[in-house]
Amino acid sequence: MGELLNKDDFRVALKEAMKGREAKDASFSMAWSGGDLKRHHFARWAENHFHYVGPFADYLGYIYGNAPDSATDAKDFLLQNMYEEELADIRHTDLLIRFAEACGTTRERVEDPHNMNPVTRGLQAWCYATSMRRHWVVATAALIVGLESQVPDIYRRQYPPLLEKYGFTEDEAEFFELHISSDEVHGERGYQIVLNYADTPELQEECLEAVRDAADMRFSYTKALFDYYVKGDMPSVEEEDLAGIGSV
Numbered sequence: 001m002g003e004l005l006n007k008d009d010f011r012v013a014l015k016e017a018m019k020g021r022e023a024k025d026a027s028f029s030m031a032w033s034g035g036d037l038k039r040h041h042f043a044r045w046a047e048n049h050f051h052y053v054g055p056f057a058d059y060l061g062y063i064y065g066n067a068p069d070s071a072t073d074a075k076d077f078l079l080q081n082m083y084e085e086e087l088a089d090i091r092h093t094d095l096l097i098r099f100a101e102a103c104g105t106t107r108e109r110v111e112d113p114h115n116m117n118p119v120t121r122g123l124q125a126w127c128y129a130t131s132m133r134r135h136w137v138v139a140t141a142a143l144i145v146g147l148e149s150q151v152p153d154i155y156r157r158q159y160p161p162l163l164e165k166y167g168f169t170e171d172e173a174e175f176f177e178l179h180i181s182s183d184e185v186h187g188e189r190g191y192q193i194v195l196n197y198a199d200t201p202e203l204q205e206e207c208l209e210a211v212r213d214a215a216d217m218r219f220s221y222t223k224a225l226f227d228y229y230v231k232g233d234m235p236s237v238e239e240e241d242l243a244g245i246g247s248v
Contacts, residue, residue: 146214
């Protein structure tokens with residue numbers, strides 16, 4: 001087992017663990033930012049994304065329950081994050097459903113778990129298992145650093161095309177604008193918790209592995225959206241071109 005990294009080096013290592021695995025570079029994200037999607041593709045995205053992010057407060061609740069009472073700052077952050085998801089001015093999932101309805105689907109379809117694909121189901125199960133069973137710091141690294149901290153970079157690319165290329169209104173796309181700012185704060189808080197509480201070489205290594213796994217999971221989830229719902233609508237694209245979209 002290696003030596004304990006100082007906080008600066010550990011932060012660099014956490015960021016490096018996601019390199020080449022960021023969901024912003026997956027095929028569905030690239031097609032989105034490039035203006036290549038139709039509204040029914042966004043509807044399928046929303047029907048899947050609901051079942052990944054909808055239980056996010058549940059994931060955080062398990063981490064909160066596993067964290068020691070002495071980690072007051074971490075527990076306060078987890079509670080605040082849960083509050084913002086569920087009890088703030090409007091539930092984040094309601095904003096997602098507002099966008100979904102603008103894409104032509106319905107609340108009933110979005111909330112029906114039969115409408116998510118198997119890769120989304122796997123991501124949701126991994127989030128539950130990680131938050132329930134892993135050390136609370138490792139779970140924080142996975143869920144907050146590996147998954148949530150990616151969101152601002154993803155949505156900074158995706159929000160402008162929604163308005164400029166796809167014709168959505170700011171009200172319909174509020175879900176994305178909100179998460180650019182909120183998840184930037186959440187991601188930084190997550191980094192600070194992991195840097196402060198991963199205080200052994202063993203915990204640091206587990207956190208790095210968890211961040212790599214989380215990035216792989218989100219990348220695979222995002223690529224699967226392209227493979228399931230978009231690829232068949234793009235017959236003019238050569239197979240070798242598709243292979244290059246979203247490859248790690």
